[in-house]
Amino acid sequence: xxxxxxxxxxxxxxxxxxxxxxxxxxxxxxxxxxxxxxxxxxxxxxxxxxxxxxxxxxxxxxxxxxxxxxxxxxxxxxxxxxxxxxxxxxxxxxxxxxxxxxxxxxxxxxxxxxxxxxxxxxxxxxxxxxxxxxxxxxxxxxxxxxxxxxxxxxxxxxxxxxxxxxxxxxxxxxxxxxxxxxxxxxxxxxxxxxxxxxxxxxxxxxxxxxxxxxxxxxxxxxxxxxxxxxxxxxxxxxxxxxxxxxxxxxxxxxxxxxxxxxxxxxxxxxxxxxxxxxxxxxxxxxxxxx
Amino acid sequence: xxxxxxxxxxxxxxxxxxxxxxxxxxxxxxxxxxxxxxxxxxxxxxxxxxxxxxxxxxxxxxxxxxxxxxxxxxxxxxxxxxxxxxxxxxxxxxxxxxxxxxxxxxxxxxxxxxxxxxxxxxxxxxxxxxxxxxxxxxxxxxxxxxxxxxxxxxxxxxxxxxxxxxxxxxxxxxxxxxxxxxxxxxxxxxxxxxxxxxxxxxxxxxxxxxxxxxxxxxxxxxxxxxxxxxxxxxxxxxxxxxxxxxxxxxxxxxxxxxxxxxxxxxxxxxxxxxxxxxxxxxxxxxxxxx
Numbered sequence: 001x002x003x004x005x006x007x008x009x010x011x012x013x014x015x016x017x018x019x020x021x022x023x024x025x026x027x028x029x030x031x032x033x034x035x036x037x038x039x040x041x042x043x044x045x046x047x048x049x050x051x052x053x054x055x056x057x058x059x060x061x062x063x064x065x066x067x068x069x070x071x072x073x074x075x076x077x078x079x080x081x082x083x084x085x086x087x088x089x090x091x092x093x094x095x096x097x098x099x100x101x102x103x104x105x106x107x108x109x110x111x112x113x114x115x116x117x118x119x120x121x122x123x124x125x126x127x128x129x130x131x132x133x134x135x136x137x138x139x140x141x142x143x144x145x146x147x148x149x150x151x152x153x154x155x156x157x158x159x160x161x162x163x164x165x166x167x168x169x170x171x172x173x174x175x176x177x178x179x180x181x182x183x184x185x186x187x188x189x190x191x192x193x194x195x196x197x198x199x200x201x202x203x204x205x206x207x208x209x210x211x212x213x214x215x216x217x218x219x220x221x222x223x224x225x226x227x228x229x230x231x232x233x234x235x236x237x238x239x240x241x242x243x244x245x246x247x248x249x250x251x252x253x254x255x256x257x258x259x260x261x262x263x264x265x266x267x268x269x270x271x272x273x274x275x276x277x278x279x280x281x282x283x284x285x286x287x288x289x290x
Numbered sequence: 291x292x293x294x295x296x297x298x299x300x301x302x303x304x305x306x307x308x309x310x311x312x313x314x315x316x317x318x319x320x321x322x323x324x325x326x327x328x329x330x331x332x333x334x335x336x337x338x339x340x341x342x343x344x345x346x347x348x349x350x351x352x353x354x355x356x357x358x359x360x361x362x363x364x365x366x367x368x369x370x371x372x373x374x375x376x377x378x379x380x381x382x383x384x385x386x387x388x389x390x391x392x393x394x395x396x397x398x399x400x401x402x403x404x405x406x407x408x409x410x411x412x413x414x415x416x417x418x419x420x421x422x423x424x425x426x427x428x429x430x431x432x433x434x435x436x437x438x439x440x441x442x443x444x445x446x447x448x449x450x451x452x453x454x455x456x457x458x459x460x461x462x463x464x465x466x467x468x469x470x471x472x473x474x475x476x477x478x479x480x481x482x483x484x485x486x487x488x489x490x491x492x493x494x495x496x497x498x499x500x501x502x503x504x505x506x507x508x509x510x511x512x513x514x515x516x517x518x519x520x521x522x523x524x525x526x527x528x529x530x531x532x533x534x535x536x537x538x539x540x541x542x543x544x545x546x547x548x549x550x551x552x553x554x555x556x557x558x559x560x561x562x563x564x565x566x567x568x569x570x571x572x573x574x575x576x577x578x579x580x
Binding site: 122124142177181182184185186188189191192193194195196197198199200201202203208209210212213216217218219220221222223224225226227228229231232235236239242243246248249250251252253256257260261263265268269271272273274275276278279280282283 | 508
């Protein structure tokens, strides 16, 4: 029975987790922790958390479960503080977009890893912060647990059960594979969107360019409105996989531009047709089947 | 008074033009032309056109206005056939995403350019073909006329007036500037979306990658479902501007990856913050102001 849950980082992800569990009838007490007190006050006002502390040790005191939902760059400091502050039976999980680095932080600071369950909810919007959270964010979305050898079955069951109550569908994947897969399918598109908008910003007559950058461009770059700190952290903490994914993209893009330069109609159309078929048949159908 | 309008290429763009004008009460007779007769039969069934011809000269016979809405790669052959087939007073306009090349085709084949009005409706979806057309496609969207010195004011007025009745907002821009602006704001994002999906398709364990490529990735790559032939033509007909835009992006992307390689937190966050601010303040606000 989970009687007290601490949310570390009460933003879109942590806040929506609490709202979803409350909506599902979970009666645990929700305690918030974060560096910005105004944000925590607002989270209490919105009914996301029941109370908060500005000292991490106070916030986790007496909790059965701690969800770490801060930008992944804060993990090292958070796990250092968690060590010794949490009770022996407290389950610790996280919601980070990168898994190997959080496992490293946990391994470095936690005495035992049997109660640590690394996880990643595949949900989010381009909005962030306490105002962005909502109860249905995880409905029908994937929650990926990336188990490590030390994690106990009991701790995994606690985390799975709570996430299932948010409406999420539980899957498992190795941490290594997770970081590769999301480097290609999530981190790379975010980098491209950020880079494309920043590139336009630096081009000549950017005001006029941006004037025509509504419509399709606006949709395409929606994810460039994502939180810069969160994404800077992801880049630093999954840099090898991300650089590898970017290198693949740069190779693909340079083959396309080479085809344009030599006016190779067949090669250009082939690339576009493979992309269209892949998206129409494999991506769109997966998405609508969920 | 426009009594007969010929649509060359009855797909999303040409079909929606006819549907919008009919919805606005324009009583002209709409005649279709295309290479695929089945498509034309379907366009008659859908009430998009009133009749069709499979010979271009027959389709434009007696028309006051011809809209060329085929992939831009067909322009040279179409303008060659239009020359001599249209009546002296017939206004010719087009809806191509690239303007300098269509002007070149018109200059090469039409005896006089006074009745030629190059234009580009900034509207579309990732769908294409006769089934994709709908009457409200142009509502509130921009129609950019890229006038040339020879175009008469009367011809421009005819084209402007018809497009205004589709709900489009008329603007003008030089053809050179048009091709640069849309290389950066439209053609480049399409190339990136195509290239990203094709890159994933070629990566190891693509099936698993594609399985996690729903959600945000699916939104981001929506435009990779666009028509490969149309986009191959755009690449070939606006290659200089497109290659220049890609080079800008590649430079921006390589600065970002260099910052990731040297773990330069400030540089990464700066790029992301510029992108987010630009999108939130300049792109989103423009889009919502329209």
